[in-house]
Amino acid sequence: MRPxxxxxxxxxxxxxxxxxxxxxxxxxxxxxxxxxxxxxGLGDWSRIRFIGTxxxxxxxxxxxxxxxxxxxxxxxxxxxxxxxGLSLLIALGLxxxxxxxxxxxxxxxxxxxxxxxxxxxxxxxYLFNTQFGLFNHLLSLVGLPPVPWLSDPVVxxxxxxxxxxxxxxxxxxxxxxxxxxxxxxxxxxAASIDGASRLRQTVSIVLPLLRFALFxxxxxxxxxxxQFFDEPxxxxxGGPLGASTxxxxxxxxxxxxxxxxxxxxxxxxxxxxxxxxxxxxxxxARRADVDY
Amino acid sequence: xxTTEIRRRRRVRPGVIVIGAVLAVGAVLxxxxxxxxxxxxxxxxxxxxxxxxxxxxxxxxxxxxxELFVKLDFGRYLVNTxxxxxxxxxxxxxxxxxxxxxxxxxxPGRDALFFxxxxxxxxxxxxxxxxxxxxxxxxxxxxxxxxIALPMLVSGFSVFLxxxxxxxxxxxxxxxxxxxxxxxxxxxxxxxxxxSGPILAVQVVLTFIAGWNSFLWPLIIANDQxxxxxxxGLSLLNQQIAxxxxxxxxxxxxxxxPILVVFVVFQRYIVQGFALSxxx
Numbered sequence: 001m002r003p004x005x006x007x008x009x010x011x012x013x014x015x016x017x018x019x020x021x022x023x024x025x026x027x028x029x030x031x032x033x034x035x036x037x038x039x040x041g042l043g044d045w046s047r048i049r050f051i052g053t054x055x056x057x058x059x060x061x062x063x064x065x066x067x068x069x070x071x072x073x074x075x076x077x078x079x080x081x082x083x084x085g086l087s088l089l090i091a092l093g094l095x096x097x098x099x100x101x102x103x104x105x106x107x108x109x110x111x112x113x114x115x116x117x118x119x120x121x122x123x124x125x126y127l128f129n130t131q132f133g134l135f136n137h138l139l140s141l142v143g144l145p146p147v148p149w150l151s152d153p154v155v156x157x158x159x160x161x162x163x164x165x166x167x168x169x170x171x172x173x174x175x176x177x178x179x180x181x182x183x184x185x186x187x188x189x190a191a192s193i194d195g196a197s198r199l200r201q202t203v204s205i206v207l208p209l210l211r212f213a214l215f216x217x218x219x220x221x222x223x224x225x226x227q228f229f230d231e232p233x234x235x236x237x238g239g240p241l242g243a244s245t246x247x248x249x250x251x252x253x254x255x256x257x258x259x260x261x262x263x264x265x266x267x268x269x270x271x272x273x274x275x276x277x278x279x280x281x282x283x284x285a286r287r288a289d290v291d292y
Numbered sequence: 293x294x295t296t297e298i299r300r301r302r303r304v305r306p307g308v309i310v311i312g313a314v315l316a317v318g319a320v321l322x323x324x325x326x327x328x329x330x331x332x333x334x335x336x337x338x339x340x341x342x343x344x345x346x347x348x349x350x351x352x353x354x355x356x357x358x359e360l361f362v363k364l365d366f367g368r369y370l371v372n373t374x375x376x377x378x379x380x381x382x383x384x385x386x387x388x389x390x391x392x393x394x395x396x397x398x399x400p401g402r403d404a405l406f407f408x409x410x411x412x413x414x415x416x417x418x419x420x421x422x423x424x425x426x427x428x429x430x431x432x433x434x435x436x437x438x439x440i441a442l443p444m445l446v447s448g449f450s451v452f453l454x455x456x457x458x459x460x461x462x463x464x465x466x467x468x469x470x471x472x473x474x475x476x477x478x479x480x481x482x483x484x485x486x487x488s489g490p491i492l493a494v495q496v497v498l499t500f501i502a503g504w505n506s507f508l509w510p511l512i513i514a515n516d517q518x519x520x521x522x523x524x525g526l527s528l529l530n531q532q533i534a535x536x537x538x539x540x541x542x543x544x545x546x547x548x549x550p551i552l553v554v555f556v557v558f559q560r561y562i563v564q565g566f567a568l569s570x571x572x
Contacts, residue, residue, distance in 0.1 A: 010389045010390060010480070011405065018409060021442065021446075022420065022446075023411070026415065028423035028426060090318065094315065096307075105312075108323045109319060111323065116544075117505070118526045118527045119547040124325060126540070127328060132340075247418075271419055275414070275419075
């Protein structure tokens with residue numbers, strides 16, 4: 001075998017799969033979004049009609065779509081700063097000592113991130129339960145009335161965000177800790193010899209050096225919140241009355257519960273464009289940041 | 293004495309004790325739902341719906357674990373989940389091969405193809421979900437284990453990580469093996485893979501976790517109950533929340549405990565993996 005062909009031989013299996021399920025779907029979504037494809041069309045392609053941009057027009061006139069977009073925006077606005085801020089505080093705290101005790105503490109923060117969402121969402125559903133749940137019991141102990149955690153249209157948004165923040169922190173703590181370990185110790189020692197306080201060292205030396213990691217964490221967290229799905233799906237199915245339906249959940253419901261593939265594809269193309277725009281804007285901002 | 297030992301013996305600052313205490317409280321709060329789950333899984337029904345709720349079970353029972361396997365089909369879901377994890381490990385080899393191809397061979401179109409790999413890292417799963425379903429439906433692979441596994445086999449991120457790592461393997465080693473007459477696949481399996489130990493370990497752990505926990509995709513593609521994975525089976529127990537929380541907690545425990553074991557054993561590699569990905 002000649003080396004040149006060998007290169008292709010090594011990459012071909014993975015590339016075929018990656019293109020089939022990573023790149024091709026974008027093209028398929030764009031095409032399907034211009035048709036009225038539904039369950040009937042799935043079995044018999046002759047029943048699919050080309051309807052141009054009707055799906056997009058219908059989508060933009062759909063109140064449920066805008067409700068899901070609004071919810072997703074709210075989730076991201078509340079969730080992203082909470083996750084990034086808390087992850088940074090926890091990572092800085094965990095990094096303040098290398099003792100065995102601190103190492104052991106790390107695991108506790110990581111665990112929610114690696115366990116199955118379905119399992120943890122069920123546990124949270126149990127804790128949130130209005131009849132025999134723990135949270136309302138704790139509130140009653142301090143004389144507060146019970147809270148309808150998952151059945152009130154306003155409260156439910158914050159309940160699902162709470163669970164997602166709890167789960168989202170672990171991964172970012174790992175990334176930030178890895179970055180913190182790359183901060184050269186000599187810088188901090190030099191600063192402390194010069195009399196800089198711990199806080200001063202953190203603000204003036206550590207945070208600037210963490211810029212890339214913080215940028216990475218922020219951008220991946222934003223994308224994760226735009227794709228927010230699991231928590232509302234398992235905890236509330238998007239209810240009550242769509243109050244916790246994210247855009248991903250909306251797409252799932254249209255695509256797989258209602259089998260409106262064309263309509264749902266139009267929605268996923270819109271989601272793709274939104275995520276692409278946000279990513280490009282962030283990358284631009286990052287470039288400007290490096291240039292100064 | 294190593295540097296970490298010197299650090300450990302240094303006088304502990306009072307600030308660190310306060311930080312440690314705050315972090316410890318946070319850690320207990322973070323882990324609390326898991327404690328609740330594990331204790332909840334051995335409560336008899338009357339205790340699990342009792343008010344006020346108690347953390348510790350008074351009369352622990354394992355009847356719900358038995359029920360999961362005897363009355364419900366969780367044995368089958370467990371086998372399906374393990375099969376998916378096994379298939380994903382095959383995918384890992386394909387991704388390692390691709391990483392090696394990109395790292396150590398020059399061929400026309402390589403950079404363009406690698407750019408494609410990077411692009412796929414940015415495309416959200418929910419965008420590809422419906423088209424992937426349509427593609428698999430076109431191939432008659434819905435409702436098959438292969439159909440569940442295929443889209444999960446490769447990820448751009450893993451190919452990227454493998455490539456980054458394998459670029460650091462010296463060309464001389466590979467050349468020497470070639471001189472000795474070793475075939476290309478033999479070089480890959482016998483030399484390159486063993487030299488990629490650290491990155492391989494990370495990816496095996498992450499692949500295990502991802503395969504074990506996979507939820508949305510198996511939910512979409514498997515309508516046949518015989519193909520359900522643990523997470524899909526578990527989500528169907530959701531309807532019983534009002535009636536039998538203990539059964540759900542038992543099933544949740546079944547899903548979470550193996551991951552906890554894998555994590556505790558391999559957590560060193562997980563942290564290392566993120567350090568390796570160039571974020572330090």
